[in-house]
Amino acid sequence: MGYKFATKAIHAGQHADPTTGAVMTPIYQTSTYQQAAPGDHKGYEYSRGTNPTRKALEDCLAALENGTYGLAFSSGMAATETVLKLLKPGDEVITGDDLYGGSYRIFTNVFEHYGIKFHFVNTSDPERIAERISSATRLIWVETPTNPTLKLADIEAIGKVAKEAGVLFAVDNTFASPYLQNPLDLGADIVMHSVTKYIGGHSDVVMGALVVNDRELYDRLFFYYNACGGTPGPQDSFLVLRGIKTLHLRMRAHCENGRRVAEYLKNHPRVEKIYWPGFEDHPGHNIAKKQMRDFGGMVSIVLRGASLEDTFKVAASFKVFTLAESLGGVESLINHPATMTHGSIPKEVREKVGVVDNLIRISVGVEDIEDLLADLEQALG
Numbered sequence: 001m002g003y004k005f006a007t008k009a010i011h012a013g014q015h016a017d018p019t020t021g022a023v024m025t026p027i028y029q030t031s032t033y034q035q036a037a038p039g040d041h042k043g044y045e046y047s048r049g050t051n052p053t054r055k056a057l058e059d060c061l062a063a064l065e066n067g068t069y070g071l072a073f074s075s076g077m078a079a080t081e082t083v084l085k086l087l088k089p090g091d092e093v094i095t096g097d098d099l100y101g102g103s104y105r106i107f108t109n110v111f112e113h114y115g116i117k118f119h120f121v122n123t124s125d126p127e128r129i130a131e132r133i134s135s136a137t138r139l140i141w142v143e144t145p146t147n148p149t150l151k152l153a154d155i156e157a158i159g160k161v162a163k164e165a166g167v168l169f170a171v172d173n174t175f176a177s178p179y180l181q182n183p184l185d186l187g188a189d190i191v192m193h194s195v196t197k198y199i200g201g202h203s204d205v206v207m208g209a210l211v212v213n214d215r216e217l218y219d220r221l222f223f224y225y226n227a228c229g230g231t232p233g234p235q236d237s238f239l240v241l242r243g244i245k246t247l248h249l250r251m252r253a254h255c256e257n258g259r260r261v262a263e264y265l266k267n268h269p270r271v272e273k274i275y276w277p278g279f280e281d282h283p284g285h286n287i288a289k290k291q292m293r294d295f296g297g298m299v300s301i302v303l304r305g306a307s308l309e310d311t312f313k314v315a316a317s318f319k320v321f322t323l324a325e326s327l328g329g330v331e332s333l334i335n336h337p338a339t340m341t342h343g344s345i346p347k348e349v350r351e352k353v354g355v356v357d358n359l360i361r362i363s364v365g366v367e368d369i370e371d372l373l374a375d376l377e378q379a380l381g
Contacts, residue, residue, distance in 0.1 A: 152284025159187020
């Protein structure tokens with residue numbers, strides 16, 4: 001029988017070491033492997049392509065996403081780039097107008113130079129995607145919830161649009177994590193994670209991942225994974241395997257604290273606007289209820305009437321929250337997207353979708369909620 005999430009997080013892809021009986025997957029700190037004769041090996045030849053520690057992690061990631069094949073990369077951007085290598089000049093991609101800055105940057109500043117065209121649309125409306133599909137469309141790339149304004153996209157509805165058009169459909173599932181959402185079950189072909197965030201969960205590893213069900217698609221992705229070499233080492237793979245074992249516990253705490261923080265901020269006099277999909281008046285609330293198991297630990301706020309200088313002052317005045325890039329770690333973080341994670345997006349482009357100078361993104365950690373609320377109170381004044 002198939003195991004449930006917590007059991008998979010702790011056991012999937014992992015077996016006691018046959019040599020010693022070690023319960024934890026060993027760190028196979030090796031670049032190469034002995035062969036009995038040329039081509040006669042135990043499934044491992046060279047660690048850029050395959051490594052036993054990384055393979056255990058990839059199998060675990062695939063299990064968590066209810067997928068068949070996993071691939072781990074040295075960063076989320078390396079994973080994203082590998083998907084884009086499936087394309088050729090003249091191909092078109094439909095993606096979100098509210099996108100992580102690194103994704104926007106690689107789409108526009110790297111892959112557009114290779115003759116790939118990107119259409120940035122409001123992915124919270126599947127019809128906006130459907131009307132952009134042409135004979136040249138090869139990929140739909142969606143984040144849900146989006147970074148940082150937490151827009152929701154209906155994965156199932158977009159999956160139907162993609163299938164009808166014969167177009168690959170990839171979902172960046174970083175903000176939700178596999179604990180809250182499983183895009184493959186809803187019709188996606190590829191799931192991408194910045195493993196750096198919730199999956200690793202301890203702000204000590206940079207890594208990315210792809211999970212797929214289709215063998216032919218996996219083989220194509222594996223070719224670029226091996227040929228281009230953006231693969232992680234065994235130490236990082238071990239650390240992520242270790243982090244995954246508490247993913248279900250951490251996500252429950254992130255969601256619980258996220259709710260309390262969002263409820264506190266919703267009526268705060270310094271807050272002009274709040275983005276959190278758990279509120280019934282959030283435009284994507286019903287989609288979130290349908291496809292997510294809870295509403296996550298990410299909250300974004302717009303400070304009422306605050307200048308850039310005022311916003312910087314608030315962002316720098318926290319004592320428990322740390323002003324830093326990234327998200328999804330056990331510690332709470334404050335981020336200023338306009339100058340940090342989304343600084344590579346032109347001002348007029350990011351402001352059109354709400355990434356204004358007085359927006360702050362909050363990654364709610366798993367500290368004691370009373371300390372987090374007290375810190376928000378003193379910082380916002």
